[in-house]
Amino acid sequence: MAELLEIRDLRKNFGALAVTDGVSLSVGEGELHAIIGPNGAGKTTLIAQLSGQLAPDGGQVLYGGEDITHLDMAARVRRGLARSFQITALLPGMTVLENVALAVQARSGSSFRFWRDAGGEEITNAQARAALEEVGLADRAAVLASALSHGEQRQLELAVALATKPRLLLLDEPLAGTGGQEAERLIALMQRLKSRLTIVLIEHDMDAVFQLADRISVLVYGAIAATGTPEAVRADPAVRAAYLGEDA
Amino acid sequence: MFNLFLLQLLNGAQFGILLFLVAAGLTLVFGIMDFINLAHGVLYMVGAYLMATFAGMTGNYWLGLMLALPATLIFGLVLEFLVFRRLYDRSHLDQVLATFGLILMLSEGVRILWGSAPLNVEMPELLSGSVPLAGPLKYPVYRIAVIAAGLASAVGLWALINHTRAGMLLRAGASNRPMVAALGVDISRLFMLVFAGGAMLAGFAGAIVAPILSVDPGMGESILILTFVVIVIGGVGSIRGAFLAAILVGVVDTVGRTFGPIWLRMVMDPSAAAQTGRMLAPMLVYLLMAAVLFYSPTGLFGRRGAK
Amino acid sequence: MLRIDSLEAGYGAAQVLFGVNLEVAAGEVVTLMGRNGMGKTTTVSTLFGLLPVRAGRIEIDGRDMTRAGSHARARAGLGLVPEGRQVFPNLTVEENLVATARRGGPWNLGAIWALFPRLEERRRNMGDQLSGGEQQMLAVGRALMTNPRLVVLDEATEGLAPLIRDEIWSCLTRIRDEGAAILVIDKNADALSRFADRHYVLEKGQVVWTGSNADLLADAGGVKDRFLHV
Amino acid sequence: MSRFAPQIAPRLKAALAILVLMALVPVAAHAIGDPFLSVIANRMLVFAIAALSLDLILGYGAMVSFGHAAYLGFGAYAVALGARWGVTDLLAQILLGMVFSAAFALVTGAISLRTRGVYFIMITLAFAQMAYFFFVSQGSLGGDDGVALQGRSTLLGLSLDGDVTLYYVTLGALALVYAGLYRLTGSRFGRVLKGTRENSLRMQAMGYRPFPYQLVAYVIAGCLCSVAGVLLANLTEYVSPAYMGWHRSGEMIVMLVFGGIGTLTGAMAGALVAVGLEEVLAAFSEHWRLGFGLALVLVVLFSPEGLTGLAKRLGIGGKHG
Amino acid sequence: ETLKIGILTTTSGPPAVLGEHARDGALLAAEQLGMVGGMETEIIVVDAEGKPDVAAQKARELVERDGVQFVIGPIFSNVMGAIAGPVTESAFLLSPNAGPSVFAGENCHPNLFGVAYQNDQMPTVLAKHMNDTGVADAFILAPNYQAGKDSLNGFKSVFEGTVTSELYVPLGQLDYQAELAQIAALQPSAVYAFLPGGMGVNFVKQYDQAGLKGIPLLTAFTVDETTLPAEQDAALGMLSGVNWSPSLDVPASKEFVAAFETKYDYVPALYAAGGYDSMMLIDSAVKAVGNVTDMDALRSALEAADFSSVRGEFSFSSNHFPVQNFYLAEAVKREDGKYATQIVETVYEDYADAYVDQCKM
Ligand SMILES: Nc1ncnc2c1ncn2[C@@H]1O[C@H](COP(=O)(O)OP(=O)(O)OP(=O)(O)O)[C@@H](O)[C@H]1O
Numbered sequence A: 001m002a003e004l005l006e007i008r009d010l011r012k013n014f015g016a017l018a019v020t021d022g023v024s025l026s027v028g029e030g031e032l033h034a035i036i037g038p039n040g041a042g043k044t045t046l047i048a049q050l051s052g053q054l055a056p057d058g059g060q061v062l063y064g065g066e067d068i069t070h071l072d073m074a075a076r077v078r079r080g081l082a083r084s085f086q087i088t089a090l091l092p093g094m095t096v097l098e099n100v101a102l103a104v105q106a107r108s109g110s111s112f113r114f115w116r117d118a119g120g121e122e123i124t125n126a127q128a129r130a131a132l133e134e135v136g137l138a139d140r141a142a143v144l145a146s147a148l149s150h151g152e153q154r155q156l157e158l159a160v161a162l163a164t165k166p167r168l169l170l171l172d173e174p175l176a177g178t179g180g181q182e183a184e185r186l187i188a189l190m191q192r193l194k195s196r197l198t199i200v201l202i203e204h205d206m207d208a209v210f211q212l213a214d215r216i217s218v219l220v221y222g223a224i225a226a227t228g229t230p231e232a233v234r235a236d237p238a239v240r241a242a243y244l245g246e247d248a
Numbered sequence B: 001m002f003n004l005f006l007l008q009l010l011n012g013a014q015f016g017i018l019l020f021l022v023a024a025g026l027t028l029v030f031g032i033m034d035f036i037n038l039a040h041g042v043l044y045m046v047g048a049y050l051m052a053t054f055a056g057m058t059g060n061y062w063l064g065l066m067l068a069l070p071a072t073l074i075f076g077l078v079l080e081f082l083v084f085r086r087l088y089d090r091s092h093l094d095q096v097l098a099t100f101g102l103i104l105m106l107s108e109g110v111r112i113l114w115g116s117a118p119l120n121v122e123m124p125e126l127l128s129g130s131v132p133l134a135g136p137l138k139y140p141v142y143r144i145a146v147i148a149a150g151l152a153s154a155v156g157l158w159a160l161i162n163h164t165r166a167g168m169l170l171r172a173g174a175s176n177r178p179m180v181a182a183l184g185v186d187i188s189r190l191f192m193l194v195f196a197g198g199a200m201l202a203g204f205a206g207a208i209v210a211p212i213l214s215v216d217p218g219m220g221e222s223i224l225i226l227t228f229v230v231i232v233i234g235g236v237g238s239i240r241g242a243f244l245a246a247i248l249v250g251v252v253d254t255v256g257r258t259f260g261p262i263w264l265r266m267v268m269d270p271s272a273a274a275q276t277g278r279m280l281a282p283m284l285v286y287l288l289m290a291a292v293l294f295y296s297p298t299g300l301f302g303r304r305g306a307k
Numbered sequence C: 001m002l003r004i005d006s007l008e009a010g011y012g013a014a015q016v017l018f019g020v021n022l023e024v025a026a027g028e029v030v031t032l033m034g035r036n037g038m039g040k041t042t043t044v045s046t047l048f049g050l051l052p053v054r055a056g057r058i059e060i061d062g063r064d065m066t067r068a069g070s071h072a073r074a075r076a077g078l079g080l081v082p083e084g085r086q087v088f089p090n091l092t093v094e095e096n097l098v099a100t101a102r103r104g105g106p107w108n109l110g111a112i113w114a115l116f117p118r119l120e121e122r123r124r125n126m127g128d129q130l131s132g133g134e135q136q137m138l139a140v141g142r143a144l145m146t147n148p149r150l151v152v153l154d155e156a157t158e159g160l161a162p163l164i165r166d167e168i169w170s171c172l173t174r175i176r177d178e179g180a181a182i183l184v185i186d187k188n189a190d191a192l193s194r195f196a197d198r199h200y201v202l203e204k205g206q207v208v209w210t211g212s213n214a215d216l217l218a219d220a221g222g223v224k225d226r227f228l229h230v
Numbered sequence D: 001m002s003r004f005a006p007q008i009a010p011r012l013k014a015a016l017a018i019l020v021l022m023a024l025v026p027v028a029a030h031a032i033g034d035p036f037l038s039v040i041a042n043r044m045l046v047f048a049i050a051a052l053s054l055d056l057i058l059g060y061g062a063m064v065s066f067g068h069a070a071y072l073g074f075g076a077y078a079v080a081l082g083a084r085w086g087v088t089d090l091l092a093q094i095l096l097g098m099v100f101s102a103a104f105a106l107v108t109g110a111i112s113l114r115t116r117g118v119y120f121i122m123i124t125l126a127f128a129q130m131a132y133f134f135f136v137s138q139g140s141l142g143g144d145d146g147v148a149l150q151g152r153s154t155l156l157g158l159s160l161d162g163d164v165t166l167y168y169v170t171l172g173a174l175a176l177v178y179a180g181l182y183r184l185t186g187s188r189f190g191r192v193l194k195g196t197r198e199n200s201l202r203m204q205a206m207g208y209r210p211f212p213y214q215l216v217a218y219v220i221a222g223c224l225c226s227v228a229g230v231l232l233a234n235l236t237e238y239v240s241p242a243y244m245g246w247h248r249s250g251e252m253i254v255m256l257v258f259g260g261i262g263t264l265t266g267a268m269a270g271a272l273v274a275v276g277l278e279e280v281l282a283a284f285s286e287h288w289r290l291g292f293g294l295a296l297v298l299v300v301l302f303s304p305e306g307l308t309g310l311a312k313r314l315g316i317g318g319k320h321g
Numbered sequence E: 001e002t003l004k005i006g007i008l009t010t011t012s013g014p015p016a017v018l019g020e021h022a023r024d025g026a027l028l029a030a031e032q033l034g035m036v037g038g039m040e041t042e043i044i045v046v047d048a049e050g051k052p053d054v055a056a057q058k059a060r061e062l063v064e065r066d067g068v069q070f071v072i073g074p075i076f077s078n079v080m081g082a083i084a085g086p087v088t089e090s091a092f093l094l095s096p097n098a099g100p101s102v103f104a105g106e107n108c109h110p111n112l113f114g115v116a117y118q119n120d121q122m123p124t125v126l127a128k129h130m131n132d133t134g135v136a137d138a139f140i141l142a143p144n145y146q147a148g149k150d151s152l153n154g155f156k157s158v159f160e161g162t163v164t165s166e167l168y169v170p171l172g173q174l175d176y177q178a179e180l181a182q183i184a185a186l187q188p189s190a191v192y193a194f195l196p197g198g199m200g201v202n203f204v205k206q207y208d209q210a211g212l213k214g215i216p217l218l219t220a221f222t223v224d225e226t227t228l229p230a231e232q233d234a235a236l237g238m239l240s241g242v243n244w245s246p247s248l249d250v251p252a253s254k255e256f257v258a259a260f261e262t263k264y265d266y267v268p269a270l271y272a273a274g275g276y277d278s279m280m281l282i283d284s285a286v287k288a289v290g291n292v293t294d295m296d297a298l299r300s301a302l303e304a305a306d307f308s309s310v311r312g313e314f315s316f317s318s319n320h321f322p323v324q325n326f327y328l329a330e331a332v333k334r335e336d337g338k339y340a341t342q343i344v345e346t347v348y349e350d351y352a353d354a355y356v357d358q359c360k361m
């Protein structure tokens, strides 16, 4: 398996707190790599550094062999690296379709077009609808994003990430706030996506993690405590004590 | 020369404290409650006019002050009841529009009631002397009282905001009012009281400066922008920031105005220096603000990610 | 202690609740279930006065609270862990906890620190400088600090690590044992069925099923399939 | 063609109705024997252009500029300087004004865009005040007193001395600006701008760099506002720094919010009504500010989206006002 | 045929007080006259709002729509620039206050009359007084705008002593501690200041409070009946240059002041006198001509200035700006407790401004 993402000794401090404390990790092309760990372990912060939202204090991020440590978010997205947010970040005053269409637009030609009606771009809209279809929000396309229920917003969050046509998808708790049927649907979606692209998945829903992940890394206090197959990680007593609890 | 420079530094600082005194009510309402109140200037003006009226009526400064303060408080309560409480949850722009409307109404109201000519407020006997200061310059005792009032409001506000539960609730309410209410706090009442308190502080400032500044229908507008500048340079929501910014503005304005032309003359010929100096002097405060925000986009002590 | 009667509410032109009936007795754990967008959060918001009641009635301890202000309802004994955390970003962790705290029960700072040691480590952090899960803990802690007699938790375990989630469940059991009532909304139906007394299922703004825990476990009427798809 | 066409059309219709109505003003004014009405209405049109330009950044880009009047001033001074340099053609002066404005907006915008929210409000104010004081200190341009123009500009040889001619030229400019902004806000660029208004972080995570879009919008808004300045100078035949003080910037925001931000028709209507209302009230009483202020307060309290909201409630202008 | 007169001054917003004086003065004259110029009279009062563009439009409205033959106004020189053009095209503009030098010089206009004074004259009055009393050195300051610069330049053109320091303060400045410190440090023989409106009030009060009254403060447009209600005792004894003061010993003036105070209950300042005289001037011209259509005749009649001015002797130079006496006035508290300026000395007699030669008309 060729490595698509390689993290070398990444470091980030907030004041005295080492949130990312020398993380090294590699994710192969096509792999679904889950990152789990206690709350506040630094998972989201790690994603933020991979996506370019935060600048690391030290270390390197390689993507497809290229050093992207100092690229900004937009440049990384253009290289096919997309993320979803744990704390929902949408465009509340725009419709669900527009939310996704904007993501499509970002990857299809220049946005410095001042005259033609963007709402009428059929190709863009079609791609956006396809992404909505995948997450199960197609019938909500014309609703304002702010009028979605929390769970629906979580679904939209994923649709937007998908619409940027990523090669590497960084998902920060995509299942949080969705339950029952919707959760199953999203798990099935990730199962399908697995064959098409590489995914780094942060999730506290252990059923989903063990079902989906090829490999799992456990992050504790900013450092990788264990990496391995789902079975190995589940069996690791340290992981059980620090994170899973007894009944997992 | 050096003595004069020190003296001007002091003058700048005292002007800064005076600015802070006027801005104090606004730090509460704008800085903490996150409400853009353009009408702060007219509240300040109303305070001064009430002071002029009551002091004139009673013939006594202190009695006038004792009457003017509750009067501005009541005025603040009435305004809050009629207008402001409907605006807390609205956008900044709605607040701008409404308070702009209030400026027009209140300043016209003041003109109708009191006329356009400036009014006088007699200084109290107790504070009217002056103390000798460097050389022939005497320093008015009243100004020392103004400085004391400014410092007192700074300390008082700082303690209120950072070290009382009311302060916490205010900050919490500014970011998410419904949530505070849902946790069992009558945030509307708190906001009402604090708003009225802010109005009273504005009125207090107006009443205090009335004996040294002109009480006229333009007094609120001329200082309005400066008070916002002070708060923004300091960083919205920071009392400490507002206080330091006020002093900074006072010093830069005063020292730049008096020494700018001299310094410019060192680098260019006198007539060009005079010309440039004259152009730059009124810009100083704005240059300062632009520079601060350039290097620190949320002011000196503003919170990262804050609005 | 709580009775909701034919409650109707909505946003702007859109009505969301169409006559919700719900009751919670003292010392009882009740769940509100339903798929995304069925009106669970809307019910909670209306209960707390964050949305106006369009029709129907809300009673707390037999007192009509339909038109009361949010704070009055909370003071009547309701505590809220809102959906989406909604911690105060510009307050420190500790300030978040004490700002709205009320005495008169077992919960104080020490008890919260004991429940969530992680929060104590971060006590000087601002609310928005917390991880998602830490914010969630803070939201739970903040509600507990008001020492409520009825705790309403809207997706309170979202984003929490399994261990912490278990902590919260056992904590809720403790609260219940101390005599408080609980109304809980959670995606984690299995955990709920472990300690809840009764359940309500919402579908399109109406209660379509209600029953005891035993009914749910026995899946009387195929609730899970029909309304929850689990 | 567009999915959103049915929603947008009523808004466009309302705008067309307004423009047609305004086109009839000189005719009506003549009919009722009060040709001066068109001079008053001309001022309304000028500020409608200014308000529209501000709406692009404020309404669509959430960049609340408290210094927009500076561009009104640049336009006006372009006329004064143009006339001095022998450039009397309106189009050339507009070009000149746009060059000044673009240069100023590019530099100050790039700096201002480092900040957000109220900080942005205040830094734009700072730059506009610097521009204001710059012109106040220019003795050769009359400084604070301003300069009277020798006459109005010409448009491709056509004299604009006639009030009605100038009126229709202004109306034409307004229509063009409206049409341009209408297309722009519906275009890809406009969508990105709106997206940045809603959530800049989200836009970055989609692959956009907000800065260039915001800056370009800022420059465009400045340039368009300078057109209003050029026309204002022609209308008053006088140019003064008073056109660019913070009061003016504030009034422009007020007009816009009064009409309802984020909809072009609202911006246009806001300026027209606000300027017209001032005119009417001032004719009644020297205390007109009382009434004007009251009108503003009432609109905010009872119609959250300004006139647009009012129109919506009365069922005019469709869902999106 | 009716006589139509527009009064266009800023009567709203913060700086309204000067405009109100001028307006009230003009209206008082009209009321006393009943029929101004012996004709049916219509007076239209409009507010310039202090905004040049608004004023320009209002001016055109007056002239083009209402068809006024005369406009009395404005107060502020930036408004003057905006309305001079539109008004003088077809009507006469009579300024009760503002008179920037360009309008007395190169931009003088046959239809424009500066009824009050030319701005630069006032500072020269004080400079001459200083020369006369042997003041060797003076500290001068003014706000940083056109009128301020003109004022200080006017002063310097006449003052024979040395100017120890020439300061420009930002317009609208509130606190003068820094300037007062410099004055105290330099100990000049006298101070000249031009600080109109609220600035003047602040400066005068603070000057007094800093204990600097030992150094004579001579001002123009800084201590007058519009600011004295606020300055009160702080200004007592301060000297200013005036072309008229309520104390002027001229019968017409005495009558005017008495009538004015009865009607409006405040002491008129020289702006009120300017407004009053403007109306009286119109009256005289229209009476002389007998109609309002013959512009040339009206112009000649205006130039003749054949009316009883509250200033006594009064005539126009060829540039339509006055030739009149200028006085030194002291701020006093009158017996009725009100504050006013009182003439102490005539500084110039029949003084014309310096721009006459530049005016070609
Ligand atoms: N602010 C809003 N404006 C308009 N409609 C809204 C708003 N919030 C929610 N809705 C709508 O109300 C309905 C119910 O939403 P609610 O949030 O109560 O659902 P929920 O049951 O809590 O769902 P979830 O499990 O996803 O949180 C949804 O259809 C949603 O689209």
Ligand SMILES: Nc1ncnc2c1ncn2[C@@H]1O[C@H](COP(=O)(O)OP(=O)(O)OP(=O)(O)O)[C@@H](O)[C@H]1O
Pocket: A014, A015, A017, A019, A037, A038, A039, A040, A041, A042, A043, A044, A045, A046, A086, C122, C125, C128, C129, C130, C131, C132, C133, C134, C159
């Ligand atoms: N801006 C900040 N300043 C200071 N500390 C911060 C800041 N942002 C995050 N932290 C701290 O860094 C730690 C890691 O946060 P992060 O969001 O990465 O955790 P996480 O692993 O994603 O947790 P969760 O599972 O709860 O989402 C937390 O303890 C948090 O309090």
Ligand SMILES: [Mg+2]
Pocket: A043, A044, A045, A086, A172, C131, C132, C133
């Ligand atoms: Mg996280």
Ligand SMILES: [Mg+2]
Pocket: A149, A150, A151, C040, C041, C042, C083
């Ligand atoms: Mg919900």
